[in-house]
């Protein structure tokens with residue numbers, strides 16, 4: 001599948017099956033994340049991979065909204081403001097920007113593998129840090145619940161609710 005087709009057909013899938021995700025697939029997803037560009041190539045991020053029942057239950061408990069179930073794997077991604085590039089003009093710290101690029105690479109590799117996920121930003125980062133103390137100090141911006149899409153899974157309404165190109169793109 002060419003890149004534009006992949007980018008256009010990917011959607012947030014909130015109905016997965018319990019079919020396991022293989023170690024090879026997890027490896028490929030992680031490789032895509034590690035290949036992401038970051039400011040000054042500082043790579044100020046960490047990816048946590050949750051596959052044990054205990055870890056998955058803990059992650060689920062840090063989400064208020066009903067968590068996507070079943071889900072064989074969850075990735076948690078955080079940017080590290082301590083090692084991220086800081087722009088000297090205005091002091092802007094690029095940790096979240098860099099983490100978002102890594103997250104986008106993961107998202108698209110997951111789709112390319114025929115797997116499905118949703119970027120979940122609605123979770124409690126403080127609770128997650130209590131449950132996984134090594135996450136302290138990271139800016140946690142995404143959880144990805146990953147698995148095979150259910151047969152009857154389909155995009156939500158928001159997938160096609162798009163603003164006009166006229167509003168989003170300006171050419172000089």
Ligand SMILES: Cc1cc2nc3c(=O)[nH]c(=O)nc-3n(C[C@H](O)[C@H](O)[C@H](O)COP(=O)(O)O)c2cc1C
Pocket residue numbers: 010011012013118119120121122123155156158159
């Ligand atoms: C930064 C970010 C945070 C998001 N957080 C959530 C979330 O907490 N829960 C959820 O169901 N979807 C979440 N989404 C998914 C978006 O709602 C979804 O990408 C958007 O509606 C477009 O739909 P599509 O991904 O199917 O194209 C998030 C997406 C992004 C990029």
